[in-house]
Amino acid sequence: MLNIVLLGAGRVASQLGPALVRAGHRVPYVWSRTLASAQVLAEALPGAEAGTGLDLSDRRADLYLIAAPDAAVPALLAEARFPTTALVAHTSGAVPLAVFAPYAGLRGGVFYPLQTFSLERQVNWQTVPLCIEAADAAAEAMLLGLAHELSQQVARVATPQRQALHVAAVFACNFPNHLLGISHTLLTEAGLSFALLEPLVRETIDKAFQHPPFTVQTGPAARHDEPTLVRHQAALAEHPEWLQLYKSLTDSVKAQTVATAPNNQGDVQL
Known part of the structure; x- marks a missing residue:
């Protein structure tokens, strides 16, 4: 069981969070700039706490997943405080892996689901292609393993191809x-x-x-x-x-x- 902090409470996060829980993992913290949004998602995840704070240095987790709009990812990374050597991955199709380069203490990754998400429709994660990229082999192995638990279509996809x-x-x-x-x-x-x-x-x-x-x-x-x-x-x-x-x-x-x-x-x- 992995402890996965979820940064975002929109359409992707609202479908990804429950999928992670169904796969046997724990989401202890859901972040959103709007507390009400974080609370709605947290209520659907057993034991999850909702918040608007981005100082995560004391919130130890195996993975920090940024499920936020593409344009928000760089600013979120600049504002957040993660534990040293934390594995942080975003779910964007357009943001390069190099967005993590300024943060030497982080291990960056990409966990991109190729699907359109809506709050009113339930996605079958087994059919969603998951595109994985990571800065180091251990991070890649963890993200690939997690992806295979959710989907039958998993691939390593580097930034230019993604x-x-x-x-x-x-x-x-x-x-x-x-x-x-x-x-x-x-x-x-x-x-x-x-x-x-x-x-x-x-x-x-x-x-x-x-x-x-x-x-x-x-x-x-x-x-x-x-x-x-x-x-x-x-x-x-x-x-x-x-x-x-x-x-x-x-x-x-x-x-x-x-x-x-x-x-x-x-x-x-x-």
């Missing part, structure tokens, strides 16, 4: 969700159900993981169907910001379709 993975994840997750939000609004304005899109979206995702996505691109932009593109742009006249986005994506699809033309047969419907 940062590339994070960018790819934004394109694969955050941007499509934004586009789905646009679709939801357009259908609501038309008096139609968003559920109409579900079979189409699921087929698109399934196909993208069965074939290289660029080779199965469909739609009017891929076909260079200018009359349809003009009609779509006219339909977006009341949403100029989305019209601009439509034009940018159309240009990108056109250019990529030309590049992959021998493998792309298009689609007569969408």
Whole structure:
């Protein structure tokens, strides 16, 4: 059983804390800049104390996990006081391992879960890829061991590859969700159900993981169907910001379709 101090009480921490407890570990302290947030999470973790203090020099633990927004990690490290030789790891996809370099007394690591987290949805940790990096072999071994207790997908991933993975994840997750939000609004304005899109979206995702996505691109932009593109742009006249986005994506699809033309047969419907 490891004693793991959790620094953060947001979406990642709220799912990671209970997962650690279910794996047989103990979370004795939950930190957040907002005491109420720390208390909510601490109440879900047996024996956990909530607090807003970052002087952790007397709070001995096997691991200090920073589950805070990327931009907050450097400031948090600068403010916190850890025991000498403490193993401190962050859960960020974009923050480099080198963020620990100014703190000679710390052993730095990365424990990055490649997943989107929401307070209202329970994540199946067995399916979440966990990307591990550490400054020394012992730290890496501990983080790998912990990761294997939570997930069936664990890998050593160095900072450059992890940062590339994070960018790819934004394109694969955050941007499509934004586009789905646009679709939801357009259908609501038309008096139609968003559920109409579900079979189409699921087929698109399934196909993208069965074939290289660029080779199965469909739609009017891929076909260079200018009359349809003009009609779509006219339909977006009341949403100029989305019209601009439509034009940018159309240009990108056109250019990529030309590049992959021998493998792309298009689609007569969408």
